[in-house]
Amino acid sequence: MNWQQICELDLLPPEYGLPALIRNHPVALFRTRDDELFAVGNVDPFCGAGVMSRGIVGDRDGEPTVASPMLKQVFSLRTGQCLDDPDARLPVYPVRRRADVVEVAVP
Amino acid sequence: MTRTLVVVGHGMVGHRLVETLRERDADNTWRIVVLGEEPRAAYDRVALSSYLDGKSAEDLSLASHELLDDPMVDLRLNTAATGIDRTARTVSTSDGSGLPYDALVLATGSRPFVPPVPGHDLDGCFVYRTIEDLDDIRAAATEGEPGVVIGGGLLGLEAANALRLLGMRAHVVEMAPRLMPLQVDEGGGQVLSRLVGDLGLTIHCGAATKSIDGEDRVRSVTLADGTVIDTGVVVFSAGVRPRDELAQLAGLERAERGGFLVDEGCRTSAENIWAIGECAAVDGRCYGLVAPGYSMAEGVAEQLLSLGEGAFPGADLSTKLKLLGVDVASFGDAHGQTEGALEVVYANNAAGTYAKLVLSDDARILLGGVLVGDASAYSVLRPLIDRELPAPPEQLLLPAGSGIDAGALPADATVCSCNNVSKEDITTAITGQGLTDVPGIKGCTKAGTSCGSCVPMLKNLLAECGVSTSKALCEHFPQSRTELFEIVQATGIGSFSELIGKHGTGRGCDICKPAVASILASLGHGHILDGEQAGLQDTNDRFLANMQRNGTYSVVPRVPGGEITPEKLIVLGELAKEFGLYTKITGGQRIDLFGARVEQLPLIWRRLVDAGFESGHAYGKALRTVKSCVGNDWCRYGVQDSVSMAIRLELRYRGLRAPHKIKAGVSGCARECAEARGKDFGVIATDKGWNLYVGGNGGFTPRHAELLAADLDDEQLISLVDRFLMFYVRTADRLQRTSAWLESLDGGLDHLREVVVEDSLGIGAELEATMQHHVDNYSDEWAGVLADPGKLAHFVSFVNAPDAPDPAIRFVQERGQIRPGPVSLPMPAIPNQEVLT
Ligand SMILES: Cc1cc2nc3c(=O)[nH]c(=O)nc-3n(C[C@H](O)[C@H](O)[C@H](O)COP(=O)(O)OP(=O)(O)OC[C@H]3O[C@@H](n4cnc5c(N)ncnc54)[C@H](O)[C@@H]3O)c2cc1C
Ligand code: SF4
Ligand code: FES
Numbered sequence: 001m002n003w004q005q006i007c008e009l010d011l012l013p014p015e016y017g018l019p020a021l022i023r024n025h026p027v028a029l030f031r032t033r034d035d036e037l038f039a040v041g042n043v044d045p046f047c048g049a050g051v052m053s054r055g056i057v058g059d060r061d062g063e064p065t066v067a068s069p070m071l072k073q074v075f076s077l078r079t080g081q082c083l084d085d086p087d088a089r090l091p092v093y094p095v096r097r098r099a100d101v102v103e104v105a106v107p
Numbered sequence: 108m109t110r111t112l113v114v115v116g117h118g119m120v121g122h123r124l125v126e127t128l129r130e131r132d133a134d135n136t137w138r139i140v141v142l143g144e145e146p147r148a149a150y151d152r153v154a155l156s157s158y159l160d161g162k163s164a165e166d167l168s169l170a171s172h173e174l175l176d177d178p179m180v181d182l183r184l185n186t187a188a189t190g191i192d193r194t195a196r197t198v199s200t201s202d203g204s205g206l207p208y209d210a211l212v213l214a215t216g217s218r219p220f221v222p223p224v225p226g227h228d229l230d231g232c233f234v235y236r237t238i239e240d241l242d243d244i245r246a247a248a249t250e251g252e253p254g255v256v257i258g259g260g261l262l263g264l265e266a267a268n269a270l271r272l273l274g275m276r277a278h279v280v281e282m283a284p285r286l287m288p289l290q291v292d293e294g295g296g297q298v299l300s301r302l303v304g305d306l307g308l309t310i311h312c313g314a315a316t317k318s319i320d321g322e323d324r325v326r327s328v329t330l331a332d333g334t335v336i337d338t339g340v341v342v343f344s345a346g347v348r349p350r351d352e353l354a355q356l357a358g359l360e361r362a363e364r365g366g367f368l369v370d371e372g373c374r375t376s377a378e379n380i381w382a383i384g385e386c387a388a389v390d391g392r393c394y395g396l397v398a399p400g401y402s403m404a405e406g407v408a409e410q411l412l413s414l415g416e417g418a419f420p421g422a423d424l425s426t427k428l429k430l431l432g433v434d435v436a437s438f439g440d441a442h443g444q445t446e447g448a449l450e451v452v453y454a455n456n457a458a459g460t461y462a463k464l465v466l467s468d469d470a471r472i473l474l475g476g477v478l479v480g481d482a483s484a485y486s487v488l489r490p491l492i493d494r495e496l497p498a499p500p501e502q503l504l505l506p507a508g509s510g511i512d513a514g515a516l517p518a519d520a521t522v523c524s525c526n527n528v529s530k531e532d533i534t535t536a537i538t539g540q541g542l543t544d545v546p547g548i549k550g551c552t553k554a555g556t557s558c559g560s561c562v563p564m565l566k567n568l569l570a571e572c573g574v575s576t577s578k579a580l581c582e583h584f585p586q587s588r589t590e591l592f593e594i595v596q597a598t599g600i601g602s603f604s605e606l607i608g609k610h611g612t613g614r615g616c617d618i619c620k621p622a623v624a625s626i627l628a629s630l631g632h633g634h635i636l637d638g639e640q641a642g643l644q645d646t647n648d649r650f651l652a653n654m655q656r657n658g659t660y661s662v663v664p665r666v667p668g669g670e671i672t673p674e675k676l677i678v679l680g681e682l683a684k685e686f687g688l689y690t691k692i693t694g695g696q697r698i699d700l701f702g703a704r705v706e707q708l709p710l711i712w713r714r715l716v717d718a719g720f721e722s723g724h725a726y727g728k729a730l731r732t733v734k735s736c737v738g739n740d741w742c743r744y745g746v747q748d749s750v751s752m753a754i755r756l757e758l759r760y761r762g763l764r765a766p767h768k769i770k771a772g773v774s775g776c777a778r779e780c781a782e783a784r785g786k787d788f789g790v791i792a793t794d795k796g797w798n799l800y801v802g803g804n805g806g807f808t809p810r811h812a813e814l815l816a817a818d819l820d821d822e823q824l825i826s827l828v829d830r831f832l833m834f835y836v837r838t839a840d841r842l843q844r845t846s847a848w849l850e851s852l853d854g855g856l857d858h859l860r861e862v863v864v865e866d867s868l869g870i871g872a873e874l875e876a877t878m879q880h881h882v883d884n885y886s887d888e889w890a891g892v893l894a895d896p897g898k899l900a901h902f903v904s905f906v907n908a909p910d911a912p913d914p915a916i917r918f919v920q921e922r923g924q925i926r927p928g929p930v931s932l933p934m935p936a937i938p939n940q941e942v943l944t
């Protein structure tokens with residue numbers, strides 16, 4: 001695993017997302033209310049714009065989600081799968097917290 | 108093969124025929140020539156009086172562009188039919204041409220009856236039938252002077268109200284011992300006289316007009332009992348007579364009391380000639396209401412297309428109306444003429460209400476009734492005519508169907524009498540088409556689209572069909588937006604997590620989070636990006652800018668009323684040049700700068716704020732702009748200072764968060780250059796002040812704003828707009844514009860007027876206070892961001908590379924400016940989870 005330090009955990013509030021750039025991969029980082037961290041691709045597969053980190057975080061039937069701010073499709077943060085369209089999916093990246101720093105691994 | 112239909116008369120009924128035929132004649136078998144004697148296409152005569160109360164001739168028009176442009180329809184205005192040659196099958200017209208027809212439909216309506224009293228033809232005597240009549244009355248009216256209406260029926264009272272609107276002191280002279288003798292009984296007439304008397308009308312019942320006096324012009328009216336009323340304006344409203352002049356010329360049979368005699372299929376005595384509407388005497392009887400005319404038109408359309416017999420089903424002469432603000436309804440056998448009929452009367456003189464039900468001799472069947480002062484039981488009672496009473500009579504008179512439910516109505520009962528739609532038609536449409544709301548029913552069945560009195564019953568029917576009108580906002584909150592608003596206001600809960608913890612489930616989603624954020628903002632809970640609130644906002648609010656298709660943002664500073672100095676224009680130009688932004692003038696009279704990256708937004712706004720600009724909230728569900736024309740400062744037609752008023756309104760309501768965006772406009776005179784009636788609220792100057800219109804909408808379903816109140820002074824205007832906006836903010840659904848909200852309100856515009864203008868709920872002061880709280884606590888959102896390093900920290904392209912521009916954003920050039928470059932979709936193969944773990 002090729003872990004990279006991204007930012008202090010404090011910079012990322014709960015129920016919020018931030019964009020990061022990891023070896024040319026735009027990544028969207030999220031932190032939920034219960035302090036779980038997620039990292040998915042930042043590029044919305046429906047419009048090609050790097051906006052996923054700006055979506056609203058929530059849950060659907062308990063599954064943690066983010067809604068694209070562009071056309072509102074909802075994606076699972078856990079699997080990257082689009083819950084409104086079986087053919088769309090975001091890449092998912094391993095993410096962890098070390099001390100108070102958020103780290104993401106990319107291939 | 109195409110045949111030619113000639114329609115004589117482009118009134119309400121002739122128009123309905125043309126419309127229905129064009130709708131159903133998919134193969135264009137009929138070419139239609141319409142002869143209209145009036146100078147304009149058909150208009151809503153039923154709503155004629157509103158022409159003096161703020162509506163324009165265009166508002167009243169019934170003819171759509173589609174119809175006017177339809178190549179199969181040849182509409183000839185200012186052209187009267189002058190004769191019919193039945194053998195040659197031609198119609199001669201006032202412009203001298205002879206028109207061949209294969210079918211001819213007469214829809215010539217009625218003319219007002221002017222009793223032959225001496226002096227009836229003096230200058231200053233009018234009738235009340237066309238837009239031109241109203242123009243003439245308006246020109247003759249003198250404020251503060253008495254005006255006399257002869258005839259105290261439904262139309263007479265409307266005419267009296269028209270005189271009142273023109274500032275005259277109206278007298279009504281009625282021969283019968285009570286007002287509206289055709290519709291109301293004696294007890295109802297008394298209550299009605301008292302109620303309209305309170306409004307300043309002078310009523311003379313049981314009074315005959317002896318003469319109208321004057322040399323060339325009317326000077327006074329003398330009644331049989333010797334009373335003399337000095338007046339310069341007399342309006343005759345003493346009934347109508349069918350316009351059947353063509354009968355004699357063409358040798359068509361007339362009914363005993365006038366009208367083209369037709370059978371129940373509306374066929375005259377001549378082949379291929381029909382008559383419909385007020386000029387038709389079906390089996391000898393004429394109908395002076397529009398609904399029977401409409402069913403005749405539809406019946407004839409069916410026959411022309413050989414779809415059926417199109418027999419006239421008979422007419423329901425029930426009426427419900429609001430006259431001078433007084434509810435009056437009459438239905439079925441209102442006068443108890445059926446043999447053995449029993450009457451049950453409830454009168455409350457204190458409240459000014461009167462109700463009478465007419466029952467069969469065994470007191471089991473409802474035959475008819477009269478309601479005055481409160482007609483809310485009408486929608487329940489009318490469909491029950493000739494049916495067994497489902498509940499004791501006193502229970503049926505409780506307001507708006509609270510007494511019984513829709514289940515008590517038999518399937519074939521007519522629920523919407525204007526459009527002849529039965530309960531069964533509606534329930535079948537609800538279940539068959541999966542309809543879920545009243546607009547759906549309106550679209551599918553036409554029920555509820557005319558007078559609207561059946562709408563409460565439509566709601567009952569939805570419930571009966573098991574359409575759960577679930578108001579739940581989303582899976583996380585069982586409450587509606589309105590309920591959540593009340594919870595937040597009553598409990599003072601100040602955060603989303605507390606609200607969902609106490610009143611919802613789960614963690615929220617992109618539906619409830621922004622909705623709650625908007626409620627918190629409307630109630631003044633600090634900056635929209637404070638703490639937890641930042642994560643509730645849609646991306647536009649989160650970055651205080653409008654996201655565009657490639658993920659960049661556009662920036663719109665506020666330009667109140669569209670007034671801007673050259674210095675400020677130069678600042679905008681320089682900024683756009685420096686940051687390479689695309690610039691465009693918006694429809695709301697502002698300048699939009701496109702193509703800013705997230706990380707550039709604070710830099711751009713620092714410069715804008717320094718130059719004296721503030722956020723324009725183009726990104727928010729909030730007040731956008733108050734558009735204005737130049738008004739009387741510059742314009743030679745202007746009667747008020749529209750720019751100052753627009754600026755005052757924009758600065759007052761800036762930053763107000765609402766269920767949806769709010770747009771407004773102010774025009775300096777009736778020419779309406781600011782297009783104020785296409786806005787959520789529109790203000791139009793009059794000689795005396797301002798008219799306030801509400802509920803207008805451009806966009807997907809355009810709708811003209813409707814007049815809420817007229818001739819307001821500045822302060823009255825502000826307090827009504829305060830109340831209107833706050834009432835909307837409080838009670839509308841999520842993402843419901845004012846127009847849809849207004850349509851969904853029980854009682855519609857009348858109800859809104861009661862709440863906002865008449866303060867029927869007693870919440871006026873509270874609504875104004877909440878608005879004042881908003882005004883007092885306003886501060887510029889962008890200035891707030893620039894002053895807070897914590898908020899600024901989120902305006903980055905990437906947290907770990909704050910200055911690296913997003914490589915996905917590309918622009919190309921077009922007409923000397925940038926626009927988003929093409930994106931390739933689907934995106935380059937994305938590494939998926941399996942590969943990574
Ligand atoms: C102020 C007012 C309020 C009303 N309120 C209500 C209400 O609340 N409810 C209700 O049901 N009804 C109401 N009515 C009545 C309703 O307007 C009429 O029933 C309806 O308009 C009848 O339609 P029509 O097409 O038969 O006649 P009209 O609408 O009168 O149309 C007839 C048209 O034919 C034209 N015409 C006549 N002769 C010729 C010719 N020889 N050649 C060419 N054109 C000709 C006339 O100029 C006219 O334009 C109201 C009427 C008025 C005036
Ligand atoms: S609305 Fe009237 S005042 Fe305003 S610009 Fe137009 S004509 Fe002039
Ligand atoms: S009864 Fe008038 S619209 Fe239905």
